[in-house]
Amino acid sequence: MSAEPLHDITLTINGVPHPMQVPARRLLSDAIRHDAKLTGTHVGCEHGVCGACTVLVDGVAARSCLMLAVTAEGAAITTTEGCLRPDGSLGAVQQAFRDCHALQCGFCTPGFITTITAYLDDNPDPSEAEAREAIGGNLCRCTGYQNIVAAVLRAAEIRREEQD
Amino acid sequence: MKPAAFAYSRPVTVDEALRLLAAGDAKVLAGGQSLVPILSMRLASPASVVDINHVAGLDAIEVDGAGVRIGALTRHRALEQDQRAFAANPLLRRTLECVAHPTIRNRGTTVGSLVHADPSAEMPAVLALLGGEIEVVSEAVGRRTIAACDFVVGPMESTTRPDELAVSAWFPHPPPRSGSSWREVSRRHGDYAVAGVGAIVTLGDGDTVASARLAFISVAVVPVCVDVSEALAGQAARSLDVSAVAEFVSAAIDPEPDIHATAEYRAHLARVLAGRALCAAAADAVERSAA
Numbered sequence: 416m417s418a419e420p421l422h423d424i425t426l427t428i429n430g431v432p433h434p435m436q437v438p439a440r441r442l443l444s445d446a447i448r449h450d451a452k453l454t455g456t457h458v459g460c461e462h463g464v465c466g467a468c469t470v471l472v473d474g475v476a477a478r479s480c481l482m483l484a485v486t487a488e489g490a491a492i493t494t495t496e497g498c499l500r501p502d503g504s505l506g507a508v509q510q511a512f513r514d515c516h517a518l519q520c521g522f523c524t525p526g527f528i529t530t531i532t533a534y535l536d537d538n539p540d541p542s543e544a545e546a547r548e549a550i551g552g553n554l555c556r557c558t559g560y561q562n563i564v565a566a567v568l569r570a571a572e573i574r575r576e577e578q579d
Numbered sequence: 580m581k582p583a584a585f586a587y588s589r590p591v592t593v594d595e596a597l598r599l600l601a602a603g604d605a606k607v608l609a610g611g612q613s614l615v616p617i618l619s620m621r622l623a624s625p626a627s628v629v630d631i632n633h634v635a636g637l638d639a640i641e642v643d644g645a646g647v648r649i650g651a652l653t654r655h656r657a658l659e660q661d662q663r664a665f666a667a668n669p670l671l672r673r674t675l676e677c678v679a680h681p682t683i684r685n686r687g688t689t690v691g692s693l694v695h696a697d698p699s700a701e702m703p704a705v706l707a708l709l710g711g712e713i714e715v716v717s718e719a720v721g722r723r724t725i726a727a728c729d730f731v732v733g734p735m736e737s738t739t740r741p742d743e744l745a746v747s748a749w750f751p752h753p754p755p756r757s758g759s760s761w762r763e764v765s766r767r768h769g770d771y772a773v774a775g776v777g778a779i780v781t782l783g784d785g786d787t788v789a790s791a792r793l794a795f796i797s798v799a800v801v802p803v804c805v806d807v808s809e810a811l812a813g814q815a816a817r818s819l820d821v822s823a824v825a826e827f828v829s830a831a832i833d834p835e836p837d838i839h840a841t842a843e844y845r846a847h848l849a850r851v852l853a854g855r856a857l858c859a860a861a862a863d864a865v866e867r868s869a870a
Contacts, residue, residue, distance in 0.1 A: 419584045420586070422587065438584065439584075439585060439586070439587030439628065440581065440582040440583070440584055440585060440618070442581070442582075442615070442619070445581075461580040461619060462580065462616040462619055462620065463612060463615075463616055463683065466680075466682065469682055472685075472686075475656075475685045476681070476682045476685055477682060477685055477686045478612075478682060478683070478686070480615070480619070481611055481612050481615045481616065481683075481686065482611060482615065482686070483587070483608070483611070483615070483628075483630070485587055485589070485630070486589075486608070486611070486630055486632055530682060534681075548768070549681075551680055551767070551768055551769050552679070552680025552681065552682045552683065552769060
């Protein structure tokens with residue numbers, strides 16, 4: 416049996432180019448974790464149900480377990496590490512999660528951070544019902560979601576305060 | 580949960596994609612929101628995957644007086660947010676809001692969902708309800724158009740040939756003086772519907788019903804269209820009595836039980852949702868006709 420062909424690709428993750436050699440079947444989630452060594456992105460169900468692996472592809476939320484790494488070449492990928500501020504301190508959504516105690520075990524958190532970051536770009540002033548709908552595609556088994564909904568609203572508040 | 584090995588190609592023209600598909604045992608990758616999990620679970624292990632995401636000109640949304648035409652790379656989210664498509668045919672957005680979650684709609688394509696032909700998918704039923712068409716191309720057969728009613732023939736089975744690429748879908752507008760609605764029940768918003776139905780009600784003279792049509796999901800192995808004009812014709816659209824609709828619905832559907840619902844419960848949901856969808860579509864028809 417001949418060796419599986421590898422593709423030379425460069426993924427741009429959080430603004431940094433990551434050259435890598437991957438087989439076509441490498442999922443984007445695995446490329447981010449194992450090839451780019453950015454382990455902030457978590458892999459839960461690996462079939463698009465749990466939302467833990469959500470990243471931003473050209474600013475738009477997408478499940479990284481439902482994309483092939485080779486397809487993502489040329490796109491700007493943002494992970495939870497990319498949601499930090501330039502000085503390395505917590506971004507607005509991350510700070511809101513700390514403020515509101517919106518995580519317990521933390522496994523699902525990276526997917527929430529990216530999803531909510533993109534959502535607030537589109538809708539900077541959500542109602543509580545909209546906040547609930549915004550996180551409808553992400554599963555959390557610890558918190559019961561109440562504090563995550565509160566964190567969406569708190570993150571919107573932090574972002575507004577910073578704009579003033 | 581990792582895909583088996585496959586050869587990967589990334590064509591930039593439709594012709595190049597067709598040549599790759601003609602080689603056999605190939606799957607088309609567009610949004611990948613159904614294909615990638617199928618590959619990961621090894622429900623399919625094709626020899627090659629043809630990634631059409633870099634083919635130019637397949638992501639258009641064209642709205643004219645007759646209908647809405649979308650390309651193979653039009654994401655659900657783009658169609659959902661398109662103002663011209665919404666103004667011309669609000670059923671598209673109303674239904675797309677029930678298709679999975681926003682994150683999935685960001686990547687998933689509507690044409691891909693049509694070709695995937697899941698019996699619980701909303702858009703094949705909407706295409707059938709509106710009497711739409713799908714345009715497919717291959718090297719062997721050339722270009723052909725398939726009517727929605729001939730398109731889905733079984734669960735996950737459409738009449739596209741393995742070497743064909745679905746390049747566009749056309750959703751005709753409902754007739755003048757029509758209203759539409761979508762209703763479904765799922766365990767959680769965005770999950771697969773336990774049962775769902777779309778309705779189009781068209782008014783005749785005054786505000787009375789001239790015709791009414793339904794399309795169901797998750798209650799048979801394919802989308803089920805039912806003409807219920809006979810049960811409603813001549814009634815005042817503002818105060819519909821939908822009791823006669825139930826027997827038309829029961830005769831048309833063939834639900835199966837699974838972990839989420841018994842066949843009886845699915846049939847019950849189909850009848851109840853049909854009534855609600857028809858009342859909502861009738862009210863929408865009155866409102867749109869007055870506007």
